[in-house]
Amino acid sequence: MRMLAAMLIVWLTQSLAHLGSPLEELKLSDLRDTFNEVHNGHPHEAIDIMAPRGTPVHAVVPGTIRKLFLSKAGGITIYEFDEPGQYCYYYAHLDRYADGLHEGMRVERGDIIAYVGSTGDADARAPHLHFAVFELSAAREWWKGEPIDPYTNLIEAVRNSR
Numbered sequence: 001m002r003m004l005a006a007m008l009i010v011w012l013t014q015s016l017a018h019l020g021s022p023l024e025e026l027k028l029s030d031l032r033d034t035f036n037e038v039h040n041g042h043p044h045e046a047i048d049i050m051a052p053r054g055t056p057v058h059a060v061v062p063g064t065i066r067k068l069f070l071s072k073a074g075g076i077t078i079y080e081f082d083e084p085g086q087y088c089y090y091y092a093h094l095d096r097y098a099d100g101l102h103e104g105m106r107v108e109r110g111d112i113i114a115y116v117g118s119t120g121d122a123d124a125r126a127p128h129l130h131f132a133v134f135e136l137s138a139a140r141e142w143w144k145g146e147p148i149d150p151y152t153n154l155i156e157a158v159r160n161s162r
C-alpha cells in the first residue's frame with residue numbers, strides 16, 4: 001500500500017503525465033507514433049505532427065526555456081526543461097520563435113513559444129513540428145538524455161484539451 005502511494009506520488013509529479021497539446025485544435029487523427037521510425041539513417045525518437053507553416057506552438061508543460069539552438073538537422077529549435085528538471089521537451093523545424101522568447105525564460109503550459117515551419121532538414125513542402133522528450137540525467141545537460149516516446153502522453157493531451 002505504501003509502495004503504491006509512493007508510486008502514485010511519483011506519477012502525479014511527472015510533467016510527462018500532464019502535457020498540454022503543443023498545437024491548438026489538434027485531433028487524434030493528426031497523431032501518428034513515428035518514434036520508432038528511422039529518419040535519414042537515425043532513430044527518429046520523436047513525434048512529427050504535420051501542420052501548416054505558422055501554426056502557433058504551445059509549451060506543453062510549465063518550465064524554463066533552457067536553450068534556443070540552431071542545428072543543421074533540427075533547424076530552429078527549443079529545449080524546454082520542466083520545473084523539476086526531470087524531463088526536457090524539444091521542439092524542432094520551427095519557422096521562428098515567439099517574440100521576446102529567450103533562454104532562462106519561465107513559461108506556463110499553453111504559452112505560445114514558436115511557430116511551425118520546416119527549418120533544418122525538414123521538407124519545405126511538409127512543414128511539421130518535430131516533438132521529442134528525453135529524461136535528463138542528474139547533470140541536467142540540455143543536449144543529452146534518455147529518449148522517451150511521448151505518443152501516449154500526446155494522445156492524453158489531445159483528449160484533455162476538449
Ligand SMILES: [Zn+2]
Pocket residue numbers: 039044046047048129130131
Ligand atoms: Zn521528426
